[in-house]
Amino acid sequence: SESHSESHSKTFNTWVTSGPIKPPCTSACPVNADVQSFVTLVAQGRFKESLDAVRERCTLPGSLGRICHHPCEGECRRNDVDGAVNIRAIKRFAADICKDEPDYGPVPKTRGKKVAIIGGGPAGLTAAFDLSKDGFDVTIFEKNDACGGAIYTGVPKYRLPKDVVARDVAAIQSLGVEIKTNTAIGTDVQFDDLAKQYDAVLIAIGLSVSRGIPIPGADADGVLLALPFLKEANFNDNATVGKKVVVIGGGNVAFDVARSAKRLGAQQVNLCCLESRPEIPAFSWELDEAAEEDIAINPSWGPKEIKVVDGKVVGITFKRCTHVFDENRMFSPAYNEDELLDIEADNVVFSIGQGADMNGFTGTSLEVDGRGRIKWNPATFQTNLPNVFACGEVVTGPGAAVAAMRNAHDAATSIETFLTTGKIEPVTVLKPAPIGKLPDFTTLKITRKDKNDISVMDPAERLKSFVEAEGGFELQTAVYEAQRCMNCGRGATMARPEDCAACLSCVRVCPYGAPYISEARVAGFSWESCQACGICASVCPGLAIDIAYNDDTLINEQIDKGTSGVTVFGCQYAVPTIKNPASMASPSIPGVNMVRLMCTSRLDTRHLLRAVENGADGIAVLACPDEECRHRKGVNWAEIRTNEVKKVLEATGIGAGRIAFMGAPGGPEAFGRMMGEFKAKLDELGPNPVSKVLAVD
Known part of the structure; x- marks a missing residue:
């Protein structure tokens, strides 16, 4: 952005709140991604454009295309027809198929201001994306050997291969973001020095410290913490675990631990949590896949004592948890000490919560509260230091990566305002109003198109290694699935x-x-x-x-590109020509000007006549048979319009043969043959007698 009148994040928020309503997928998405646009672009074969559209808000598309909990799909209005559009898989497809395409390239740093970001996880990377695109000079300080934060160190490889994270990070780095890895605050660089040397500092260190419970035996050999365990499983090919493993906790991280333990060779894995079965906070699919992998899930049990022999874990005793929350939904577990459960164990892994590593800020000018948390203003993201801000899980608490990314977008907005005006203003987050539920009458009229699910490796096979368990879409499947989008709103x-x-x-x-x-x-x-x-x-x-x-201005702009040759009117999905990535692009057909409509029912006689007046030698109208069209119209309006114009062309002597109504071609190759045959007929008629090209000559 050359003028920098608005920050990158503010510009997007302006889009989100423009117009009366947005699709429910956008409203449900924590970052309010323009889901409809990136899905439609895949449906049209414009994969690189789709990836760019995803990245505007979902800055780690390859990673989130695998691990996002996709609340967008839960609100998709196609659920009332035949199943939600598989949005997450489409996002992954766009990232994967464009993995060898060039990234952005450096953005000119025109602002003359420097921003330091402490922490290269989803929040820090997202803020770096926004601020770099806004022309600021951004440097990320990351204590690990690579950026990605918890999705790099903690998410198991069978869910998220590390090369995928690396590709996402590389795209952000290509904007001109400097990344300093293996750089710990307080050891390799001092926080107070950064606060003085940089115009703004953003703390986005996440929650990287696992917590345990001080019960008897908790210090025994064989007692482990979740995050170090997952990091070891991710990066040590020789990592091992005992034959009998007990995992304490009911969140998604606990299930990652349990499922990783199985892959490391544990024969018996028990997961025990305080919550009752319906209260388990992990996603439902985590429970289903854990059960498929023969992991025993034991709800409503709290740890009482770890049994130790000669300093090593041999088992653990649990007590029955009668409730987790009080009447105000506050965490207040109660137990029946008389009902106990004993489980043999070689390892016990605590996965009951995470905290921030604040060691690098001890003794600095940054204020923390009595619990060791950063003092900050959630409305402005500012700490006690005017030029120091904080965002992500370090201040919001644990949650999904995409939620931390939303928080970072807004923090970037606050930083941009501060660096531009010298003022601090509250960041107002307006939620877009979603379009309403499909009426029953409308639901009955919509053409059914079965949903495509992603492939998942057989449980017996996936337990043999940390190879990625979920598969992605093939090209034709992705295009088909994207075409199921109903373009709500x-x-x-x-x-x-x-x-x-x-x-x-x-x-x-x-x-x-x-x-x-x-x-x-x-x-x-x-x-x-x-x-x-x-x-x-x-x-x-x-x-x-x-x-x-798809208003007349847009349609006419497309029509006016055809001053000779053939102008083709078709549904936006009629010929999903692969425009990018370049390595897969369908060959273009010389002398053919495509005019894409939301549906060929949108076609009017004035559009066809405009093409004639512009000098097109021929006009082709592509339309699906009614039984195949996404719209059950009952009447083929495109054919009616074509026949009306045929009469006009015949009456004026231009020739009815210059316009043809055709069925959907079924792909670029069939389309090429169809156009070749039509152009041969046009050659017999000669150039359009009202051609502007002839008039100029």
């Missing part, structure tokens, strides 16, 4: 109410019951019902209706 708008005659044309033709006539005798549209097919816009005699993201 991209539908009809009353753009020119003064031209609406309340003639009911839109009401009569809509398959979904979206249009209505208001008391003011102007057409309105229920966006809950509207599927963006565009029929209403094409039949409106007053030209009062637009389709969001």
